[in-house]
Amino acid sequence: MSPRITVLGSATPYPRPGNSCSGYLVEGGGVRVWVDAGSGSLGELQRYAGLGEIDAVWISHLHADHSADLLTAYYGLLYADIRRDAPLPLYGPPGIADRLASFLTNGPRRSPVEDAFAVQELYDGHEVGVGGLRLASRSVPHGGLPAFALRVEDADGRRIAYSGDCEPSPALVELARDCELFLCEADGEGPGHHSAEQAGRTAADARVGTLVVTHVAPGTEPADAVRAAGRVFGGEVAYAAPGAVFGIRRRSRTPGRTTPSPASSR
Numbered sequence: 104m105s106p107r108i109t110v111l112g113s114a115t116p117y118p119r120p121g122n123s124c125s126g127y128l129v130e131g132g133g134v135r136v137w138v139d140a141g142s143g144s145l146g147e148l149q150r151y152a153g154l155g156e157i158d159a160v161w162i163s164h165l166h167a168d169h170s171a172d173l174l175t176a177y178y179g180l181l182y183a184d185i186r187r188d189a190p191l192p193l194y195g196p197p198g199i200a201d202r203l204a205s206f207l208t209n210g211p212r213r214s215p216v217e218d219a220f221a222v223q224e225l226y227d228g229h230e231v232g233v234g235g236l237r238l239a240s241r242s243v244p245h246g247g248l249p250a251f252a253l254r255v256e257d258a259d260g261r262r263i264a265y266s267g268d269c270e271p272s273p274a275l276v277e278l279a280r281d282c283e284l285f286l287c288e289a290d291g292e293g294p295g296h297h298s299a300e301q302a303g304r305t306a307a308d309a310r311v312g313t314l315v316v317t318h319v320a321p322g323t324e325p326a327d328a329v330r331a332a333g334r335v336f337g338g339e340v341a342y343a344a345p346g347a348v349f350g351i352r353r354r355s356r357t358p359g360r361t362t363p364s365p366a367s368s369r
């Protein structure tokens with residue numbers, strides 16, 4: 104199966120009815136990766152796969168709307184009905200284990216975060232194989248907080264990129280270069296974020312195939328964000344609606360352009 108991404112939620116900065124905070128399920132290469140774990144995304148994840156069926160978790164940064172459901176995942180992994188042979192691999196920003204432990208610890212003994220998660224800290228240029236997928240991370244600017252963008256590539260060279268939260272940067276353009284599918288946040292122009300128009304510019308500079316705007320700023324209609332991005336990006340533009348599935352059907356003959364699989368919703 105070629106890589107595909109399911110939108111678990113894309114709300115910011117708090118979940119809305121029917122739309123959890125940032126969370127995505129990436130499938131391909133025989134594995135499933137939970138990308139960002141914003142508030143409410145764990146419940147939505149279970150429409151498609153349980154914690155016992157996930158092969159890894161990747162976290163862009165430690166703001167709650169991208170990571171808070173790691174706390175409830177911890178309880179599920181250690182104290183509920185989830186059974187795994189080993190801790191769940193967790194790739195996240197520096198300090199992620201201590202950050203979780205500081206919230207979860209309720210006594211003199213530090214909570215055993217590492218019993219639930221096999222933690223590996225991200226750094227600029229980090230790469231790791233998860234089954235048949237290759238996950239590459241780049242450091243991106245998000246108001247001084249350690250933050251990362253992600254590229255997922257399968258054995259046939261098909262690629263999905265995800266901005267996390269960040270302002271426009273050369274590192275993001277380089278990471279997303281010629282990717283068939285690019286999810287880019289559009290939380291509003293300013294330090295640490297893209298506007299929808301800036302998301303379109305980043306997509307154009309990176310020569311991606313399809314742009315999916317996500318994490319759209321409160322008060323902005325998704326259709327308006329799609330139109331704003333489309334004014335500067337000549338390829339297909341879509342919105343990361345909850346439950347939407349975006350896949351890669353085939354490469355086109357023109358580098359950086361693809362025929363995407365149609366988005367579907369639950």
